[in-house]
Amino acid sequence: MHKKVFSQLDEKIYIEKMSNGLQVCILPKKDFNKTFATFTTKYGSIDNQFIPLGEDDYIRVPDGVAHFLEHKMFEKEEGDVFQKFSMNGASANAFTSFTRTAYLFSSTSNFEKNLDVLIDFVQSPYFTEETVEKEKGIIGQEITMYDDNADWRLYFGAIENMFKNHPVKVDIAGTVESISSITKDHLYQCYQTFYHPSNMMLFIVGAVEPEGIMNFIRDNQLARDFDPEEKIERKFEEEPEHVNRTHHELHMDVQVAKCMMGIKSIEKGISGKELMKKELAVNTALDVLFGKTSSHYTSLYKDGLIDDHFSYDFTQENNFGFALIGSNSANPQKLSERIKEIILNEVKEPSITEQQLQSVKKKNIGGFLRSLNSPEFIANQFTRYAFNDMDLFEAVPVLETLTLEDVHEAFSSLVKEDRITSFYILPKENG
Amino acid sequence: MHLDEHKIQQSGLNIRIVKTKKFKTNQFVLKFKSKLSEENVTARALLPYVLQSSTAKWPTTAAFRSHLDDLYGASASVDVNKKGEYHILTFAVDIPNEKYLQDKTPLTEEALDVLNEMVFHPLIEHNAFSSTVVEAEKRTLKQKLKAVKDDKMRYASQRLVEEMCSDEAYSLHPNGIESELESITTEKLYEAYQKMVSEDEVDLYIVGDMEVEQMELLCENKFSLSERKPVQTDSHSVTVEKAKKVVEKQQIKQGKLNIGYRSNTVYGDQDYLSMAVMNGILGGFPHSKLFINVREKESLAYYAASRLESHKGLIVIMSGVDPAKIEKAESIIEQQLEAIRDGDISEQELSQTKAVMTNQMLETLDSPRGIVEVLYQGETAGIPVHINEWFDGIERVSKEDVIKAAHKLIKDTTYVLTATEVAESA
Numbered sequence: 001m002h003k004k005v006f007s008q009l010d011e012k013i014y015i016e017k018m019s020n021g022l023q024v025c026i027l028p029k030k031d032f033n034k035t036f037a038t039f040t041t042k043y044g045s046i047d048n049q050f051i052p053l054g055e056d057d058y059i060r061v062p063d064g065v066a067h068f069l070e071h072k073m074f075e076k077e078e079g080d081v082f083q084k085f086s087m088n089g090a091s092a093n094a095f096t097s098f099t100r101t102a103y104l105f106s107s108t109s110n111f112e113k114n115l116d117v118l119i120d121f122v123q124s125p126y127f128t129e130e131t132v133e134k135e136k137g138i139i140g141q142e143i144t145m146y147d148d149n150a151d152w153r154l155y156f157g158a159i160e161n162m163f164k165n166h167p168v169k170v171d172i173a174g175t176v177e178s179i180s181s182i183t184k185d186h187l188y189q190c191y192q193t194f195y196h197p198s199n200m201m202l203f204i205v206g207a208v209e210p211e212g213i214m215n216f217i218r219d220n221q222l223a224r225d226f227d228p229e230e231k232i233e234r235k236f237e238e239e240p241e242h243v244n245r246t247h248h249e250l251h252m253d254v255q256v257a258k259c260m261m262g263i264k265s266i267e268k269g270i271s272g273k274e275l276m277k278k279e280l281a282v283n284t285a286l287d288v289l290f291g292k293t294s295s296h297y298t299s300l301y302k303d304g305l306i307d308d309h310f311s312y313d314f315t316q317e318n319n320f321g322f323a324l325i326g327s328n329s330a331n332p333q334k335l336s337e338r339i340k341e342i343i344l345n346e347v348k349e350p351s352i353t354e355q356q357l358q359s360v361k362k363k364n365i366g367g368f369l370r371s372l373n374s375p376e377f378i379a380n381q382f383t384r385y386a387f388n389d390m391d392l393f394e395a396v397p398v399l400e401t402l403t404l405e406d407v408h409e410a411f412s413s414l415v416k417e418d419r420i421t422s423f424y425i426l427p428k429e430n431g
Numbered sequence: 432m433h434l435d436e437h438k439i440q441q442s443g444l445n446i447r448i449v450k451t452k453k454f455k456t457n458q459f460v461l462k463f464k465s466k467l468s469e470e471n472v473t474a475r476a477l478l479p480y481v482l483q484s485s486t487a488k489w490p491t492t493a494a495f496r497s498h499l500d501d502l503y504g505a506s507a508s509v510d511v512n513k514k515g516e517y518h519i520l521t522f523a524v525d526i527p528n529e530k531y532l533q534d535k536t537p538l539t540e541e542a543l544d545v546l547n548e549m550v551f552h553p554l555i556e557h558n559a560f561s562s563t564v565v566e567a568e569k570r571t572l573k574q575k576l577k578a579v580k581d582d583k584m585r586y587a588s589q590r591l592v593e594e595m596c597s598d599e600a601y602s603l604h605p606n607g608i609e610s611e612l613e614s615i616t617t618e619k620l621y622e623a624y625q626k627m628v629s630e631d632e633v634d635l636y637i638v639g640d641m642e643v644e645q646m647e648l649l650c651e652n653k654f655s656l657s658e659r660k661p662v663q664t665d666s667h668s669v670t671v672e673k674a675k676k677v678v679e680k681q682q683i684k685q686g687k688l689n690i691g692y693r694s695n696t697v698y699g700d701q702d703y704l705s706m707a708v709m710n711g712i713l714g715g716f717p718h719s720k721l722f723i724n725v726r727e728k729e730s731l732a733y734y735a736a737s738r739l740e741s742h743k744g745l746i747v748i749m750s751g752v753d754p755a756k757i758e759k760a761e762s763i764i765e766q767q768l769e770a771i772r773d774g775d776i777s778e779q780e781l782s783q784t785k786a787v788m789t790n791q792m793l794e795t796l797d798s799p800r801g802i803v804e805v806l807y808q809g810e811t812a813g814i815p816v817h818i819n820e821w822f823d824g825i826e827r828v829s830k831e832d833v834i835k836a837a838h839k840l841i842k843d844t845t846y847v848l849t850a851t852e853v854a855e856s857a
Contacts, residue, residue, distance in 0.1 A: 030452075032797050033797050034793060080723075086716060086718040087779065087786070088786065089783075089786030091716070091717075107790055108790045109790070135730075141732060142733045144753075145734075148583050148685050149582070149583075253581075253682045255581055256577050291496070293493045293500060294493070298491065302563075302567060307575070308571060308575075330570075330574070360500070362503050362504060363499075363500040363503070365503060365532070366456075366526075366527040366532075367504045369455045369503075369532070370506070370525060373454045373456060373798065373799065
């Protein structure tokens with residue numbers, strides 16, 4: 001176990017890699033009532049082509065398997081795992097993203113018991129044909145619920161516009177058709193490949209004593225048998241640099257139209273500080289251009305093109321990335337034209353000043369500090385960063401060293417005319 | 432569990448300071464409380480957004496936000512909601528504690544200045560707010576009111592309350608009435624503002640690492656409010672003559688089935704915690720009867736839960752169901768309440784529910800805003816919250832108390848949002 005101290009922030013983190021490859025991090029929070037734990041595998045909806053553990057050839061699994069597996073992990077021969085958590089007063093949950101599946105709980109008492117339940121249920125798969133069939137009904141309802149959700153459709157509409165082949169374009173839960181072909185064998189195969197401890201991280205933050213918890217985890221893991229660690233082989237199809245389609249729209253039963261612009265990143269294979277710098281630099285540019293202090297925000301708001309749903313964000317992962325800028329809008333077409341003009345102009349004639357950069361840095365340093373009030377933020381973000389070989393606590397130092405050149409470089413390498421797309425949700429015309 | 436809480440009474444202002452070293456930021460929350468009423472709900476809903484958009488010192492959003500960025504990303508936010516039949520306007524500022532920054536310039540006083548400026552020093556031209564600002568915010572609010580219909584889960588909840596409480600102020604949406612918006616002039620809005628600052632009950636919450644005496648002095652210097660009468664709504668229990676059912680159709684894939692019950696038990700009543708535990712057993716959690724039976728056993732719904740309206744005396748059940756299976760879901764939902772009434776509650780269900788509720792409360796107290804909301808919950812009802820009494824009270828609730836609470840529920844309204852075309856389903 002080694003310790004990293006962040007004295008300015010008054011935080012410490014304890015880290016140990018178990019002999020089976022599992023990474024464990026503990027960040028004690030004094031005065032907190034609760035402890036929050038996440039057990040995460042680096043396996044998400046995009047990992048649909050891979051070589052199963054112990055085999056030689058690539059296979060392709062149905063869309064939505066990672067999410068389906070997440071649901072099924074909670075059901076065991078002796079019943080529902082939620083029950084065990086709530087008997088100890090804990091609340092448990094899970095989520096699947098493009099690149100991760102996380103199981104989590106928070107509790108204010110019986111922490112070790114709950115931790116034992118968490119590790120045990122994630123490390124003991126139990127799937128039967130019958131329970132897999134039954135789950136299709138529940139997930140089917142979940143999918144139709146999202147189908148009616150205009151914001152979700154907008155988000156995925158923009159992503160589908162950007163990507164032609166990359167599995168990021170497929171809804172994380174899959175479709176009613178794709179999940180119909182999922183079998184218990186798919187679940188075991190994905191489980192064996194991606195839930196190996198060496199592909200996972202256990203993060204604990206809150207009212208804990210690190211030494212004792214680390215010993216507990218070490219003993220727990222030593223008592224379990226795992227195959228030796230193997231490198232996971234994933235495959236992604238070639239993706240063109242330009243967007244799949246420059247525009248698409250969908251009519252729904254909504255009152256207010258919505259607009260989402262997507263900018264496709266062609267960056268691939270980056271990780272660590274390089275990735276962190278890229279992400280922070282593009283987000284800084286977006287903050288200057290579209291933040292509430294910007295002249296663009298002021299004029300878009302004044303012209304009635306955006307409302308307080310206006311948002312922007314840039315995410316870069318190891319093999320895909322994109323920026324999204326969108327809002328509810330009285331005139332989505334005009335909004336998309338204006339945004340496109342703003343971002344293309346910024347590439348042609350950089351406008352960001354040193355003062356704006358400093359101001360955004362200050363804002364984001366304070367924002368980071370505020371995030372540290374939240375155990376959920378710390379655990380989720382630390383894990384996401386770690387899976388990309390980054391350290392969450394490096395974010396402020398990297399941010400502080402960003403220069404105007406870095407920001408311009410990152411922004412102009414992202415924004416190209418043929419990598420921009422727009423997606424609208426429009427109210428249905430009568431009938 | 433201990434909250435280091437300090438109460439200070441100043442002219443027209445109740446101040447609560449909770450001292451804690453848990454957080455990296457300090458939180459300041461100012462709450463204005465008035466009766467919810469059709470005449471003023473829309474103007475009041477607009478006010479916080481106009482106030483945060485232009486102050487005398489910072490006349491534009493850009494100027495105001497630049498100032499906040501320079502204060503290391505201090506956040507300023509506003510919120511409009513209802514608690515029972517009270518209309519509550521909230522103004523919050525959260526600012527980093529300079530202890531954790533390299534730059535040690537004190538920020539606490541700055542936060543109070545921001546709050547003071549935002550609420551008490553608006554940009555006023557000729558006894559009215561700026562018309563450009565008001566028009567822009569009217570447009571945004573109009574869009575927001577329209578968009579309620581676009582989130583089907585929220586829309587169904589709102590429609591149920593509208594149908595169920597049609598003769599009560601509670602049926603009003605805290606964000607106001609769309610058709611009233613046009614008639615709100617800048618002068619009328621300014622009148623509503625003056626009424627708000629002179630008549631509303633005002634509470635200030637401060638949570639963080641600071642000195643109480645210093646805060647007291649600062650508040651005295653910054654804020655000058657007139658004395659005012661407490662704001663109170665008339666509590667009344669409602670009888671239900673005949674349960675009603677409302678069915679609405681839209682082009683959607685997933686149906687919504689929401690059922691409203693009268694509990695006639697509100698926060699502070701003797702049986703309030705029994706009702707809260709009853710709600711937990713029925714549908715508050717993933718181990719509750721609704722989740723287990725409607726979702727897990729029958730695979731009928733993706734969500735099925737119940738919620739307690741603590742200051743109004745309602746319990747509302749919400750579910751998202753395949754349109755072809757709404758009737759079946761309805762009967763299974765009702766069976767769950769019947770089961771509780773019949774005493775079909777295991778020792779485990781009772782103890783699990785208490786444990787999870789206790790856990791939830793403790794967790795809420797781990798966030799600055801959570802602390803404020805828990806304390807304000809009691810303040811609104813006129814019954815201060817003593818955290819330890821709450822924990823003891825939950826522990827004392829017996830199975831018999833839960834059964835009794837379940838028998839108090841009277842079904843009032845069922846609201847169904849279903850698809851225009853219902854596909855035959857296997």
